[in-house]
Amino acid sequence: MHGRVKLKSTAQQEEEKRKERDKKLKIYVAARDACFSKRKEGVCDDEALQLTQQLLSSNPDFATLWNYRRDILMEMETVKDEDEVQKLYEAELSFLESCLKVNPKSYGSWHHRCWVSARLPRPDWARELSLCDRCLSLDDRNFHCWDYRRMIVKMSGVPVDRELAFTDRLIGSNFSNYSSWHYRSTLLPLLHPESPESPSPTREPPHPSAPPSPQTHSHRVCEEQLLKEYELVQNAFFTDPNDQSAWFYYRWLLGRAEREEMISCVYVSRNEERVAVAFSRPVNAQSVGLLLVLDGQPQSAEWRSVHPRFKHSPVWICDLPPGTISDITNEHNLTVHWAEKYTHRDCALYTGRTESWCRDSATDQELFRSELSVEKTSVLQSELQSCNQLLELEPLNKWCLLTIILLMRALDPLGYEKETLANFQTLKEVDSMRSAYYSDLCSKFMIENTILKMEYAEVRVFSITDKNLTTLCHLDQLLLVTHINLSSNQLQRLPPQFAMLQCLEVLEADNNSIENLEGLYHLPKLEEVLLKNNKISTLADLQPLASCPKLKCLDLRGNPVTQMANIESELAELLPSVSDLLL
Amino acid sequence: MATQVKDVIIKPDAPSALLLEKHADYIAAYGSKKDDYEYTLSEYLRMSGIYWGLTVMDLMGQLPRMNRQEIIDFIRACQHECGGISASIGHDPHLLYTLSAVQILCLYDSVDAIDVDKVVEYVKGLQQENGSFAGDKWGEIDTRFSFCAVATLALLGKMDRINIDKAVEFVSSCMNFDGGFGCRPGSESHAGQIYCCTGFLALTGQLHLVNADLLGWWLCERQLLSGGLNGRPEKLPDVCYSWWVLASLKIIGRIHWIDKAKLRAFILACQDEETGGFADRPGDMVDPFHTLFGVAGLSLLGDERIKPVNPVLCMPEDVLQRIGLQVDLLS
Ligand SMILES: [Zn+2]
Numbered sequence A: 001m002h003g004r005v006k007l008k009s010t011a012q013q014e015e016e017k018r019k020e021r022d023k024k025l026k027i028y029v030a031a032r033d034a035c036f037s038k039r040k041e042g043v044c045d046d047e048a049l050q051l052t053q054q055l056l057s058s059n060p061d062f063a064t065l066w067n068y069r070r071d072i073l074m075e076m077e078t079v080k081d082e083d084e085v086q087k088l089y090e091a092e093l094s095f096l097e098s099c100l101k102v103n104p105k106s107y108g109s110w111h112h113r114c115w116v117s118a119r120l121p122r123p124d125w126a127r128e129l130s131l132c133d134r135c136l137s138l139d140d141r142n143f144h145c146w147d148y149r150r151m152i153v154k155m156s157g158v159p160v161d162r163e164l165a166f167t168d169r170l171i172g173s174n175f176s177n178y179s180s181w182h183y184r185s186t187l188l189p190l191l192h193p194e195s196p197e198s199p200s201p202t203r204e205p206p207h208p209s210a211p212p213s214p215q216t217h218s219h220r221v222c223e224e225q226l227l228k229e230y231e232l233v234q235n236a237f238f239t240d241p242n243d244q245s246a247w248f249y250y251r252w253l254l255g256r257a258e259r260e261e262m263i264s265c266v267y268v269s270r271n272e273e274r275v276a277v278a279f280s281r282p283v284n285a286q287s288v289g290l291l292l293v294l295d296g297q298p299q300s301a302e303w304r305s306v307h308p309r310f311k312h313s314p315v316w317i318c319d320l321p322p323g324t325i326s327d328i329t330n331e332h333n334l335t336v337h338w339a340e341k342y343t344h345r346d347c348a349l350y351t352g353r354t355e356s357w358c359r360d361s362a363t364d365q366e367l368f369r370s371e372l373s374v375e376k377t378s379v380l381q382s383e384l385q386s387c388n389q390l391l392e393l394e395p396l397n398k399w400c401l402l403t404i405i406l407l408m409r410a411l412d413p414l415g416y417e418k419e420t421l422a423n424f425q426t427l428k429e430v431d432s433m434r435s436a437y438y439s440d441l442c443s444k445f446m447i448e449n450t451i452l453k454m455e456y457a458e459v460r461v462f463s464i465t466d467k468n469l470t471t472l473c474h475l476d477q478l479l480l481v482t483h484i485n486l487s488s489n490q491l492q493r494l495p496p497q498f499a500m501l502q503c504l505e506v507l508e509a510d511n512n513s514i515e516n517l518e519g520l521y522h523l524p525k526l527e528e529v530l531l532k533n534n535k536i537s538t539l540a541d542l543q544p545l546a547s548c549p550k551l552k553c554l555d556l557r558g559n560p561v562t563q564m565a566n567i568e569s570e571l572a573e574l575l576p577s578v579s580d581l582l583l
Numbered sequence B: 001m002a003t004q005v006k007d008v009i010i011k012p013d014a015p016s017a018l019l020l021e022k023h024a025d026y027i028a029a030y031g032s033k034k035d036d037y038e039y040t041l042s043e044y045l046r047m048s049g050i051y052w053g054l055t056v057m058d059l060m061g062q063l064p065r066m067n068r069q070e071i072i073d074f075i076r077a078c079q080h081e082c083g084g085i086s087a088s089i090g091h092d093p094h095l096l097y098t099l100s101a102v103q104i105l106c107l108y109d110s111v112d113a114i115d116v117d118k119v120v121e122y123v124k125g126l127q128q129e130n131g132s133f134a135g136d137k138w139g140e141i142d143t144r145f146s147f148c149a150v151a152t153l154a155l156l157g158k159m160d161r162i163n164i165d166k167a168v169e170f171v172s173s174c175m176n177f178d179g180g181f182g183c184r185p186g187s188e189s190h191a192g193q194i195y196c197c198t199g200f201l202a203l204t205g206q207l208h209l210v211n212a213d214l215l216g217w218w219l220c221e222r223q224l225l226s227g228g229l230n231g232r233p234e235k236l237p238d239v240c241y242s243w244w245v246l247a248s249l250k251i252i253g254r255i256h257w258i259d260k261a262k263l264r265a266f267i268l269a270c271q272d273e274e275t276g277g278f279a280d281r282p283g284d285m286v287d288p289f290h291t292l293f294g295v296a297g298l299s300l301l302g303d304e305r306i307k308p309v310n311p312v313l314c315m316p317e318d319v320l321q322r323i324g325l326q327v328d329l330l331s
Helices: A011-040 A046-058 A063-077 A082-102 A107-119 A125-138 A143-156 A160-173 A178-191 A223-239 A244-254 A364-368 A374-393 A398-411 A417-430 A432-457 A496-500 A539-547 A567-574 B020-030 B037-059 B068-078 B095-107 B116-125 B143-156 B164-172 B191-203 B212-220 B239-251 B260-269 B288-300 B317-323
Strands: A263-269 A274-283 A290-294 A303-305 A313-319 A332-338 A343-349 A355-359 A461-463 A483-485 A506-508 A528-530 A553-555 A580-582
Touching (some): A011 A063, A046 A082, A063 A082, A082 A125, A125 A143, A160 A178, A178 A223, A178 A244, A223 A244, A223 A374, A244 A398, A374 A398, A417 A432, A432 A461, A539 A567, B020 B288, B037 B288, B068 B095, B095 B116, B095 B143, B095 B317, B143 B164, B143 B191, B164 B191, B191 B239
Parallel strands (some): A461 A483, A483 A506, A506 A528, A528 A553, A553 A580
Antiparallel strands (some): A274 A313, A290 A332, A303 A313, A343 A355
């Protein structure tokens, strides 16, 4: 029950109501039982239509009665000629119209109308579209009606551009209409698809016969149309800066292309006789047909994800049989084939080398920026100016603040880092209910910036300290990192994804609030773990470390666990490889 | 043309303490007035009504107060030749009520009371070429039914009997520009559908397909100043939507993105201090539907007087443990 206000009433009023309800109940039950018994006997007559009509008028969610009506109508169809059938179904549409007037949100009525429309010998699509127009003019957010309209549009072949014009009209009369903006987001990619020569930051086009994955049902729009949309949305949010619909749509327009599905990195380690493969999105290597070929020989070794919690992961590991590549005087050539995507990546391990890798050095454009071409960044620049103007008028408008952050990221993530941090601070103050969201988003952006800096410096050290990090992400991009410093942040855990840091030797994470080390799982090279001043409180929390065979140095000073009795001997048993323990 | 933010105001005298005993009494008494007009009108969804009532009783540790044998006999009487289960006797079978019935039987640890193989055949038979599920033989397609199908099979341990890849492909095709999901491809995002689709993806082990950051933002923007959550932009807050949004956030590992204390205050304000039970909004009429989602929401928010609830199946975690069903969520 929705929106039924509870009213106070006197005992006498109650009594009157009760009598009235009892009367209604008797009529209702009699009609229901009559319907059920007729149906049981297989009767399909006019009286049955009338009885169900009577009941459905007041209770359109009584699905079984719609089913009965359909049985009756189909039965009647068999003994009538086309004109009679047409009339029969037209009467049904009129009845439905009266039902929808009373209850425009009944699933049963709308579905029945779909069913009737599909059976009508001579459908009148114009009538159906105008019904939708009337219904949407009463409630422009009725999703049943929107869905019905989409079905009619499909069945009757209304061209996409006419539907886009329809949304123009609705948005023109009222910008604040999320349903219309949503509809636009589905129409634009159909009408103005991203052209093949567009500046999407992909290197090799996917193999022509590669089957599309669910995510590639593209939502992308060609650049020219995108620029027009910016203008429309800008009109909307200048008219009403607090209307969220336009801002949601704008964020979608600013979104970047999905990364091409590819093998982004292959890493091989001689000592561990292990191959690690990173993909541009999470996959299940066991089901996508991943094949490792070593010196021309296909290997039968199994792939496993970096952590048992992941059936899909961007990083997968393959342990080679002992002795396969351990001899440092041998050179080896590896190829990883991704059969499903018709793609592969080679990697050579030369004589005298203990490890090797092959990857695309990703640029900021590919990883974290807008998909607009460089020559159009001037447009983004002017978008940023407009938003800044709006912010001057509305200094506490959270939508505007967030959009400015996104525009700055699209333009120059490193150059605008200081302003971005300041804007996030304001956001957390003006919209404190969502401060945890803003903290996580800010963390994500700071991690992206740090990855960019690391890429430019071509080092394997990832350092992000004193940045109020509340979450870790993009860890698949840190596969080659040997040294990570996360000290003085607000992290509460090292999540299972942390196990993707397969090359990690040193972890510094002092002065956080870490209580969970789940992600320090089977890290083969990890030697040093510095966790001073965190919240590790039980021995069980340290259990994951037991899976890291090379761990030598562990700093747990300032953690509750150090207060435990016998902690030293317990740790010696749990982590026998640790020789340098600080408590 | 400034938009007016639709929201409610919580009065200072609104309930702020959890009235568990009253809610249990309200639910226990609900089924006893079977001659009530309103009760009769809602016969078309009776099976779900029973599921709402029993689940909230179980979450409050009060399940023994309900009439177990009567309910199991009723469910048995509602299973049809085709294997599907109807809302009530005389009504037609439907996936919605098939799931509710199976959920109830799991609460009572007695799925063997019905013909399980036939249920599985029924569900399997409703899968369409494109992977979607019809709600019944009349062919209405909706992502809600995709959820009902996999939830039913997951509870029965028979997930492998349908084409999961195709089912996932269909649900993925309902993903929108805002990261949310609608009823069918092209339909607008809606918190109820998002709950069904993220739940579906959790049950099928495909949550990596969700754009969790984008969807999480849309979901946490459902929280209004009153603390309550709405189901779509520019709509009023509601206890049931609060559950669907909250459960979805939990499923995609982003529950900390809303203000939990404010939501708790909103849900508590929707209690009726006289009759027990929860309404959609403060001051409205209560019903078992909102009573379940109010209590389940408080459970997800960590209320220790209530049993932990599973966000995907909206059932007590201990029940799922008993039947050995583990659902992985994003973290
Ligand atoms: Zn509700």
